[in-house]
Amino acid sequence: MRQMIMGNWKMHGLRGSGERLAREIAKGADPACVSRDLVIAPPFTLLSSLAPLLSPHGIGLAAQDCHEDPDGAHTGDIAAPMLADLGVSHVILGHSERRQNHHESSALICRKVEAAQKSGLIPVLCVGETEADKAADRVEDVLGRQIEESLPRGFSGIVAYEPVWAIGTGQAATEQDISDRMAFLHAAIARHLETDDKATRILYGGSVKPEDAASILAVPGVGGVLVGGASLTAESFLGIARAG
Numbered sequence: 001m002r003q004m005i006m007g008n009w010k011m012h013g014l015r016g017s018g019e020r021l022a023r024e025i026a027k028g029a030d031p032a033c034v035s036r037d038l039v040i041a042p043p044f045t046l047l048s049s050l051a052p053l054l055s056p057h058g059i060g061l062a063a064q065d066c067h068e069d070p071d072g073a074h075t076g077d078i079a080a081p082m083l084a085d086l087g088v089s090h091v092i093l094g095h096s097e098r099r100q101n102h103h104e105s106s107a108l109i110c111r112k113v114e115a116a117q118k119s120g121l122i123p124v125l126c127v128g129e130t131e132a133d134k135a136a137d138r139v140e141d142v143l144g145r146q147i148e149e150s151l152p153r154g155f156s157g158i159v160a161y162e163p164v165w166a167i168g169t170g171q172a173a174t175e176q177d178i179s180d181r182m183a184f185l186h187a188a189i190a191r192h193l194e195t196d197d198k199a200t201r202i203l204y205g206g207s208v209k210p211e212d213a214a215s216i217l218a219v220p221g222v223g224g225v226l227v228g229g230a231s232l233t234a235e236s237f238l239g240i241a242r243a244g
């Protein structure tokens, strides 16, 4: 399975700067230089203008959330079929910033995953422990519960392991920690879905930078990386995509 490099732009980018960055990334994403799958997750407002810039270069387009219903009276929300209609291929769900800032529960996230799949989108489900979970030695309990509660039975998507304490802090998890968590998550997902334990691609996310990308991508079980801050320049995003 090819590794995936996914850039989460979060709430960054106006039309001019976002389209410029997408063009720069597309220009540098020649398959001769990049042998990994690339996906960009811009804000909702840039999805339709980025679709024609990225898809001719084989770069996937992701949304950062979707609603669990296909339509309805939900002011301000965006449904999965609307994303599919724009040419979106993936959707990030259950990111820790949504779990924290929007109080999203694993049960709700599970319904969003099902809605995404029903619309033909590939869900990228985020799980991860907080600093307090780590200090209390309950990392595996927390991750195990998030997998059981957020992954519907027929899940066929991507999981991103993102320790909350590593996001935006400049402090990536150690290779040993990533390796241990990958082994735990592969086994937990396989048990939950009753599949073979390498069937689901698992990304690592949390302060990945070009200089440590090669060693993180070489950790056994890592199916790619989810990149926040370092996805905001073409140089650092492509540096990660070409690492190793």
Ligand code: PEP
Pocket (backbone or CB within 6 Å): 008, 162, 166, 167, 168, 169, 170, 205, 206, 207, 208, 226, 227, 228, 229, 230
């Ligand atoms: C993220 O928010 O998904 C993320 C990985 O952010 P950063 O790379 O900035 O830590």
